[in-house]
Amino acid sequence: MSYLPYALAVWLLVVGLYGVVTSRHLVxxxxxxxxxxxxxxxxxxxxxxxxxxxxxxxxxIPLGTKATDxxxxxxxxxxxxxxxxxxxxxxxxxxxxxxxxxxxxxDEIPAVRG
Amino acid sequence: MDVLVPLPVALxxxxxxxxxxxxxxxxxxxxxxxxxxxxxxxxxxxVVLLTRTGRHDLVYWFGGxxxxxxxxxxxxxxxxxxxxxxxxxxxxxMAASVAFSWxxxxxxxxxxxxxxxxxxxxxxxFALSGDLFNLFVFLExxxxxxxxxxxYGDEPAPLQGALNFGIVNGFGAxxxxxxxxxxxxxTGALNLAQIGRxxxxxxxxxxxxxxxxxxxxxxxxxxxxVPFHFWLADAYAVAPAPVCVLYSGVMSDLGLNAVAKVYWPxxxxxLAAHATALRAILVTLxxxxxxxxxxxxxxxxxxxxxxxxxxxxxxxxxxxxxGLLTARSLAGTTLYVVSDGLVRGSLLLVxxxxxRRIRSCDELNARGGGLPVSGVLFAVxxxxxxxxxxxxxxxxxxxxxxxxxxxxxxLPVVLTAASILSGGALLRAAGRIYLGWGxxxxxxxxxxQASPEQEEPAHPPRGSLVVMLASxxxLLVxxxxxxxxxxxxxxxxxAAVRTTDxxxxxxxxxxGKPPPHxxxxxxxxxxxxxxxGLASAAGAAGLALLALFxxxxxxxxxxxxxxxxxxxxxxxxxxxxxxxxxxxxGAAFVLALR
Amino acid sequence: xxxxxxxxxxxxxxxxxxxxxxxxxxxLPAFGDYHGPYGLVLNHVVLAQRHTxxxxxxxxxxxRGFDTLGEELMLFAAVAxxxxxxxxxxxxxxxxxxxxxxxxxxxxxxxxxxxVVILLGLFVVAFGYLTPGGGFQGGTVVALGLLLVYxxxxxxxxxxxxxxxxxxxxxxxxxxxxxxLALGALLGGLAFQQNFLPLGRIGALTxxxxxxxxxxATAIEVTAAFVLLFGEFLEEVMVERRxx
Numbered sequence: 001m002s003y004l005p006y007a008l009a010v011w012l013l014v015v016g017l018y019g020v021v022t023s024r025h026l027v028x029x030x031x032x033x034x035x036x037x038x039x040x041x042x043x044x045x046x047x048x049x050x051x052x053x054x055x056x057x058x059x060x061i062p063l064g065t066k067a068t069d070x071x072x073x074x075x076x077x078x079x080x081x082x083x084x085x086x087x088x089x090x091x092x093x094x095x096x097x098x099x100x101x102x103x104x105x106x107d108e109i110p111a112v113r114g
Numbered sequence: 115m116d117v118l119v120p121l122p123v124a125l126x127x128x129x130x131x132x133x134x135x136x137x138x139x140x141x142x143x144x145x146x147x148x149x150x151x152x153x154x155x156x157x158x159x160x161v162v163l164l165t166r167t168g169r170h171d172l173v174y175w176f177g178g179x180x181x182x183x184x185x186x187x188x189x190x191x192x193x194x195x196x197x198x199x200x201x202x203x204x205x206x207x208m209a210a211s212v213a214f215s216w217x218x219x220x221x222x223x224x225x226x227x228x229x230x231x232x233x234x235x236x237x238x239x240f241a242l243s244g245d246l247f248n249l250f251v252f253l254e255x256x257x258x259x260x261x262x263x264x265x266y267g268d269e270p271a272p273l274q275g276a277l278n279f280g281i282v283n284g285f286g287a288x289x290x291x292x293x294x295x296x297x298x299x300x301t302g303a304l305n306l307a308q309i310g311r312x313x314x315x316x317x318x319x320x321x322x323x324x325x326x327x328x329x330x331x332x333x334x335x336x337x338x339x340v341p342f343h344f345w346l347a348d349a350y351a352v353a354p355a356p357v358c359v360l361y362s363g364v365m366s367d368l369g370l371n372a373v374a375k376v377y378w379p380x381x382x383x384x385l386a387a388h389a390t391a392l393r394a395i396l397v398t399l400x401x402x403x404x405x406x407x408x409x410x411x412x413x414x415x416x417x418x419x420x421x422x423x424x425x426x427x428x429x430x431x432x433x434x435x436x437g438l439l440t441a442r443s444l445a446g447t448t449l450y451v452v453s454d455g456l457v458r459g460s461l462l463l464v465x466x467x468x469x470r471r472i473r474s475c476d477e478l479n480a481r482g483g484g485l486p487v488s489g490v491l492f493a494v495x496x497x498x499x500x501x502x503x504x505x506x507x508x509x510x511x512x513x514x515x516x517x518x519x520x521x522x523x524x525l526p527v528v529l530t531a532a533s534i535l536s537g538g539a540l541l542r543a544a545g546r547i548y549l550g551w552g553x554x555x556x557x558x559x560x561x562x563q564a565s566p567e568q569e570e571p572a573h574p575p576r577g578s579l580v581v582m583l584a585s586x587x588x589l590l591v592x593x594x595x596x597x598x599x600x601x602x603x604x605x606x607x608x609a610a611v612r613t614t615d616x617x618x619x620x621x622x623x624x625x626g627k628p629p630p631h632x633x634x635x636x637x638x639x640x641x642x643x644x645x646x647g648l649a650s651a652a653g654a655a656g657l658a659l660l661a662l663f664x665x666x667x668x669x670x671x672x673x674x675x676x677x678x679x680x681x682x683x684x685x686x687x688x689x690x691x692x693x694x695x696x697x698x699x700g701a702a703f704v705l706a707l708r
Numbered sequence: 709x710x711x712x713x714x715x716x717x718x719x720x721x722x723x724x725x726x727x728x729x730x731x732x733x734x735x736l737p738a739f740g741d742y743h744g745p746y747g748l749v750l751n752h753v754v755l756a757q758r759h760t761x762x763x764x765x766x767x768x769x770x771x772r773g774f775d776t777l778g779e780e781l782m783l784f785a786a787v788a789x790x791x792x793x794x795x796x797x798x799x800x801x802x803x804x805x806x807x808x809x810x811x812x813x814x815x816x817x818x819x820x821x822x823x824v825v826i827l828l829g830l831f832v833v834a835f836g837y838l839t840p841g842g843g844f845q846g847g848t849v850v851a852l853g854l855l856l857v858y859x860x861x862x863x864x865x866x867x868x869x870x871x872x873x874x875x876x877x878x879x880x881x882x883x884x885x886x887x888x889l890a891l892g893a894l895l896g897g898l899a900f901q902q903n904f905l906p907l908g909r910i911g912a913l914t915x916x917x918x919x920x921x922x923x924x925a926t927a928i929e930v931t932a933a934f935v936l937l938f939g940e941f942l943e944e945v946m947v948e949r950r951x952x
Contacts, residue, residue, distance in 0.1 A: 002738040002739040002740065002741075003733065003734065003736075003738065003739065004739070005739050006733035006736055006739070007730065007733070009292075009295075009733070010726055010729040010730055010733060011726075013288065013292065013729065014722050014725060014726045014729075017285070017689065017693055017718075017722060017725075018718070018719075018722060020281070020285075020685075020686065020689050021686050021689050021690050021693070021714065021715070021718045022686070022715060022718075023686060026277070029281070029685070029686075030281075033281060033284055033285070036285065036288055037284075037288055039288070039292065040288055040291040040292055040295060043292060043295040043296075043733075044291075044295050044298075046739055047295055047298060047299040047736060047742060048742055048744075048747060049739060049740050049742065050740060050741075050742055051740035051741070055840065056747075056750075056751055056762075056763035056764055057761055057762050057763065057764075057839060057840060058754075058755055058761045058763065059761040059762075059838055059839055059911060063752070063755055064752070067751050067763070068747075069742060069744060069746075069747030069748075070747055070750055070751065070754075070763040070764045070766075070767050071298075071304070071746050071747050071750065071767055071772070072295075072298070072747070073764045073767075074764055074767040074768045074772055074775075075247055075294075075775075077764075077768060077842075077844060078247075078251060078768075078775055078776070078778075078779045079291065081779045081782065081783055081844060082251070082254045082287075082779065082782060084783075084786075085254075085258050085782050085783055085785070085786035086254070086257070086258060086261075086280065086284055086786075088786050088790055088937050089258060089261050089262065089280065089786050089789050089790060089793075090261070090277065090280050090281065090284075091941070092789075092790040092793045092794050092940070092941075093261065093265050093273055093276050093277050093280065093793060094277070095794065095941075095944050096265070096273050096793055096794065097270065097273050097274070097277065100270045100273065101270050106684055106685050106686050107684055107686070107711070109270065109274055115899060117894060120890075120894065120900035120901075124887060124890065124891050124894075124900065127777070127781050127883075127887050128884060128887040128888065128891065130781070130784075130785075130883075131781070131784060131880050131881075131883035131884035131887060132880065132884050133880075134784070134788055134876065134879070134880035134883075135876065135877050135879070135880025135881050135884060136877075136880070138873065138876065174899075174900070175899060176773065176774040176899065176900055176901050177770055177771060177773055177774070177899060177900070177901045177902050177903065178898060178899035178902040178903075179771055182749075185745050185746065185749050186746075187746075187749065187750065187753075187771055188771050188772065188774075189772055189774045189775065222792060222795075225788050225791055225792045225795075226792065228785075228788050229785060229788055229789060229792065232781060232784070232785040232788075235781070236778070236781075239778065247772075247775060248774060248775055248778070251775050251778040251779060251782075252778055254782060255778050255781060255782045255785065258782050258785050258786055258789060259785050259789065261789060262785075262788070262789030262790075262792045262793055263789075265793055266792055266793065292729070296732050296733065296735070296736065298744065298746075299736040299737060299742070299744070300735065300736070300737075301744065302742075302743070302744020302745045302746045302747065302748075303744070303745070303746055304746065319735055320731040320732055320734055320735045321732050321733075321734070321735025321736060322735070323731075323732070324728055324729065324731055324732025324735075325732065327728065327732075328732075686714060687714060689718075690714050690717055690718045690721070693718055693721040693722055693725055694717060694718070694720075694721040696721075696725060697720075697721040697722075697724035697725045697728065698721075698724075700724070700725070700728040701724060701728075704728065704731070
C-alpha cells in the first residue's frame with residue numbers, strides 16, 4: 001500500500017506513452033504528453049510527503065513542527081510551468097500544421113523522411 | 115567566487131527580455147546588433163573562464179548559498195574545462211550565425227533574435243551547471259526556444275521537424291525528471307557532488323540502476339544516440355542554417371557531455387565494481403551510432419540532412435570515448451566534439467551559401483553549381499570530419515583510441531570505418547556540387563525532399579557573400595586549428611583526470627578544497643592512430659570517388675531501403691523506438707550491472 | 709512502420725519499461741517516510757535566515773532562485789515562440805467573427821466575477837511568501853480573471869482590454885526585472901541573485917528581503933505571458949482559415 005503513489009506515477013508515464021503512440025490526432029497526442037509529464041509531479045510530491053506532517057508554512061505554527069519537504073514542491077511548481085510552456089508551443093505548431101496540411105493525423109503529415 | 119561565471123547565462127537572457135520589451139519600437143537591425151554583441155561577449159568570457167580552469171574548477175554558488183556541513187542549500191555552477199570550452203564554442207557559433215544571417219530574419223521583428231538569445235543562455239546554463247534539476251530546467255529551456263526556431267516558416271516540413279523535436283525531447287526530459295525524483299528520494303540532494311557522495315557508500319541496487327538509466331537516457335535523447343536519434347535528422351534538416359549551426363555544433367555535444375558530467379560525480383562510486391560491463395554497453399551504443407550515422411549520411415541527397423547524420427555518427431564516436439571510462443578517452447571526446455562541432459558549423463554555413471545562391475541544398479540538383487571558394491571549404495571540412503591528421507579532431511580521436519586497450523583493440527578499425535562513411539559522404543557531395551562530377555540521377559538516394567527555402571526572405575538578402583563565406587571560413591579555421599593551442603591535449607587530459615577523481619572533486623565543490631595537482635600529460639598520438647587517421651581520410655576520398663564515378667546502383671538493396679524507410683518522419687514511430695530503446699538499455703543495465 | 713507493427717512493439721517495450729520503473733521505485737523509502745536532508749535543513753533554517761514563513765516561496769525565489777529564473781525565461785520564451793509561429797503567418801483576410809455572449813445573466817454574472825477573481829489573484833500574489841501562494845499561482849489567477857472577459861462577453865472586449873504592445877512591454881519588463889535584480893546583486897559585490905534587502909519582521913509584508921520584489925516581478929511576467937498566450941490562440945480561432 002505504501003508504494004501505491006509511486007506505482008501511480010509509473011502508470012501515468014506508461015499510459016501517456018501509450019496515448020502518444022496510438023494517437024491519430026495531434027492535439028490528443030500533445031495532451032497525452034502532458035499526462036506523461038504529470039507522472040513526474042506525482043512522483044516528486046509523493047517522494048516528499050511525510051506522514052502526520054503539516055505544510056511547510058510556518059505562519060502561526062511553531063518552528064520545529066514536522067513539515068513535508070518544501071523542495072519537491074518548488075520542483076513541481078517549476079515542472080508545471082515547464083509543462084504549460086511546452087504544451088502551448090506544441091499546440092501552436094499543431095494549429096499551423098492543420099492550416100498547412102489540412103490534417104492532424106500524425107501518420108499523414110510526414111514531409112521529411114529517409 | 116569568480117564574478118564572470120554567471121554572466122554567460124545572465125547576459126543573453128537579460129538581452130532577450132529587454133529586446134522583447136522594446137524591440138518593436140526600434141529599427142529592425144537592432145536585434146541583430148544585440149545578438150552579435152552578446153555572442154561575442156559570451157565567447158570572450160567563455161575563453162577567459164577556460165583559461166581559469168587550468169588547476170581547479172570554478173565553483174559558483176548562486177544566491178550566496180554555500181553548502182553547510184556537506185548539504186548544498188543553493189544551486190551551484192561547476193565550471194570545468196569541458197563546460198567552459200563548450201560554452202565558448204556556443205558563443206562563437208552564434209556570433210558566426212548572426213554575422214551570416216545579418217538582417218535575414220527581420221520581417222518578424224525582434225522575435226527571432228529574442229529566441230536565439232534565450233537559446234544561447236540556455237545552452238550556456240546547461241554547459242556550466244552542477245545541479246541536476248538545474249540541468250533539467252536549462253534542457254527544457256533549450257527545447258522550448260528550439261521548437262520555435264526550428265518550426266519558424268510557412269512550410270510544412272519545418273513544422274513537422276519542430277513537432278518531432280518537441281515531442282521526443284519532451285519525453286527525454288520526463289525520463290530525466292523521473293530519474294531525478296528517484297535519486298532525490300534516495301539521497302535528498304540535487305547537487306551532483308552531494309548526490310554522488312551520498313550514493314558512494316551504498317551499492318548499485320534497483321533504484322540506483324534505474325535512476326542511472328533514466329538520467330542517462332534523457333541526455334542520450336538530446337545527444338541523438340541511436341535509437342533515440344530519429345528526431346535529430348528531421349529537425350536539423352529543416353531548421354534555418356544559422357539555427358542548425360548551433361544545434362549541430364554544440365547542442366548535441368552538450369547532451370553527450372552531460373552524460374559524463376553526471377556519471378563521474380554521481381554514479382562512478384556505486385557502479386565502479388561494474389565498470390567492465392558498463393564499458394561494453396556504452397561502447398556498443400557508441401559504435402552502433404557511429405556506423406549507423408555514417409551509413410545514413412552516405413544515403414542522403416539533402417545536404418542538411420546529411421550533416422545531421424554526420425552529427426549522429428560523430429556523437430557515436432564521442433560516446434565511445436566517454437564509454438571507455440578513462441580520463442584520457444574522456445579528454446579525447448571533449449577535444450573531438452569541440453573541434454568537429456566547429457567544423458560541422460562551418461559546413462552548415464557553406465550549405466547556407468549554396469542555398470542562397472542556387473536556392474537548393476540537394477546534392478543532385480546542385481550538381482556543378484557551387485562556388486570554388488565554398489568548394490575548398492567544404493572539402494577541407496570533409497577531410498577534417500574524416501579525421502585527417504593533424505587537425506583538431508584527429509588528436510581527440512587519438513586520445514579516445516588510446517583508451518582502447520584490452521578487449522577493445524578493434525576499436526580504431528571501427529572508428530575508421532565510421533569516419534570513412536561520414537567523410538566519404540561529404541567528399542562525394544563536394545565532388546558532385548563543386549566539380550560537377552558524377553551523375554545527376556541516383557535512385558537509391560531517394561526522392562527530393564520538400565526542402566523549405568526559408569533562406570529566401572521577402573526582400574532580397576542584404577548579407578554579402580563575402581561576410582557569409584568569411585563566417586564559414588572563420589569557424590573552419592578555429593575548428594581545424596584548435597589543436598594548435600599549446601599543450602591543449604595535455605590540459606584536456608589533466609582536466610579529465612580531475613573530473614574522474616570523484617572524492618577529490620566532491621571535496622572541491624562542497625568544501626572548497628583545492629584538488630591535488632595532477633601532472634598529467636597527453637601521450638603523443640600512437641602509430642596506430644596516425645595510420646587510422648590517414649586511412650580514414652584516404653578511404654573517405656576513395657569512397658567518394660567510387661560513388662561519383664561508379665554510381666550508387668550497387669546500394670539499391672532491400673536492407674538499405676528498409677533502413678531508410680525506418681526514418682519515416684512519423685512521430686509515433688519515433689516514440690515507439692524511444693520506448694523500445696530505453697527498455698532494452700534498461701534490461702542491459704539490470705542484467706549486466708547487478 | 710505500420711500501425712500493425714508499431715503497437716505490438718510498443719506494448720512489449722512498455723511492459724519492460726513499466727517493470728524497470730517499478731523496480732526503481734521499489735527502492736524508494738515508503739510513502740510518508742521521507743528523511744532527506746535538503747528539506748529538513750531548509751524547514752529549520754528558513755525562518756531565521758530569510759524571515760519568510762512560506763518555506764516553498766523562499767526555496768523558489770531565494771535558495772533555488774536560479775531555477776526560477778530559468779523557468780521565468782521559459783514562460784517568456786514560450787510566448788515569443790508562440791507569437792513567432794502563429795503571428796507572422798496570419799494573412800489580412802481575417803474574417804471578423806461576432807461572438808458576443810447572448811445570454812444576459814451569463815454576461816452579468818461573468819463580468820461581475822472579473823474584479824473578484826482579479827482581486828483574489830492579487831491577494832494570492834501579495835501574501836504569497838507568507839501563506840500559500842506566490843507569483844506564479846497568483847499571476848495565473850489574474851490572467852484567468854482577464855480571460856473571463858472573453859468568456860462572459862466577447863473576444864474583442866478581451867483584445868481591447870489587453871493591447872498587445874502594452875502587454876509585451878510588461879512581459880519583457882517582468883522577465884528583465886527578474887534578471888536585473890539578480891544581476892544587481894552581482895554588481896553590488898554580492899553573489900548573483902543574493903538577497904540584498906533588509907529582511908524585516910517575520911510575518912510582515914516587508915519580510916524576506918528581495919523575495920517580495922522577485923515575487924511581484926514574477927507575477928507581472930506570468931500574468932502578461934498568459935494574457936498574450938490566450939490572445940494568440942483566440943486570434944487563431946477568430947480568423948477564418950482555409951487549410952492548405
